[in-house]
């Protein structure tokens with residue numbers, strides 16, 4: 001069994017620690033907050049982020065990163081996208097041996113327009129890891145923590161590292177697939193958060209299942225359009241980290257992105273919504289990143305564009321829906337064939 005550090009003690013870092021602990025690994029759950037480390041070790045619960053789950057005794061919380069990383073063979077990074085560079089800097093200053101590095105963060109940085117693994121590659125020295133592994137897929141922390149059946153995908157450029165991650169996590173409640181398409185796996189997980197905001201907005205406006213199904217399906221089309229232009233394999237978007245994660249995030253009240261969207265649809269102000277959530281809503285910053293990417297790559301992303309207008313430029317939810325519904329007429333098969341490439345054109 002392995003010594004594994006999980007960096008980030010929010011809801012997802014805590015739930016992934018439970019999976020690792022169930023597989024008999026010694027888990028060091030690192031948090032940047034001393035009081036939280038103390039609270040977890042005293043109560044064996046993460047009261048703020050995953051209250052209902054009781055944590056096995058082989059999960060120990062740390063506040064000292066150097067101590068948490070001592071003798072580990074694998075490090076799982078699960079902080080919000082905004083904190084990735086900072087946490088990598090801290091890791092770099094205390095880690096001198098080679099480890100398997102896995103990240104489970106879903107976002108794109110709106111400043112550098114980089115994916116999470118790209119930011120990590122920029123920040124970390126080459127000699128402490130072989131290849132970054134991405135873990136993504138339809139997986140609400142609340143359900144994983146309760147050991148409900150869940151499937152995810154791990155991806156890295158070298159299959160060996162992905163398979164190490166698969167071995168660490170797989171068990172009878174948590175089934176782990178591999179996929180070599182790092183770009184597609186990462187982009188699917190990040191971009192679905194924009195569409196989940198949209199699904200929440202639609203529900204907040206009082207629209208029904210037809211509208212939500214349209215958002216999921218046309219959202220998938222624009223995710224795949226941007227994704228393939230950035231080098232992803234279009235088939236990945238038909239898998240767990242594409243349509244799978246879209247379904248789970250757009251249809252569940254566990255989703256923070258859906259919940260934030262729902263409040264926006266009901267007319268609440270973005271600042272108040274984020275304050276109320278108290279947990280990361282990755283879709284907000286990723287909307288801005290995807291919007292910028294769509295502009296620079298000249299990719300049509302009408303839903304993302306509408307949500308960008310709503311979040312950052314004062315557009316009313318109903319105005320955005322009206323704009324989407326009155327766009328010029330389109331040929332559905334042509335749109336889909338364009339994503340898949342020439343061999344599918346009619």
Ligand SMILES: NC(=O)C1=CN([C@@H]2O[C@H](COP(=O)(O)OP(=O)(O)OC[C@H]3O[C@@H](n4cnc5c(N)ncnc54)[C@H](O)[C@@H]3O)[C@@H](O)[C@H]2O)C=CC1
Pocket residue numbers: 008009010011012013031032033049078079080081083086087104105106107139140141142278279280282
């Ligand atoms: N919650 C879920 O069900 C899932 C979340 N994810 C992704 O995992 C990532 C983390 O999300 P959650 O754990 O849900 O977020 P969360 O909001 O529950 O917790 C975030 C954690 O990061 C910590 N943090 C914030 N800034 C930090 C910094 N500068 N240095 C160190 N720690 C910092 C916070 O103290 C908190 O413990 C996000 O990218 C999210 O999209 C992915 C799959 C499922």
Ligand SMILES: O=C(CO)COP(=O)(O)O
Pocket residue numbers: 106137138139140141193196245248249254255256257258280281282
């Ligand atoms: O990524 C998730 C489920 O796969 C969690 O989504 P939220 O961040 O919207 O809660």
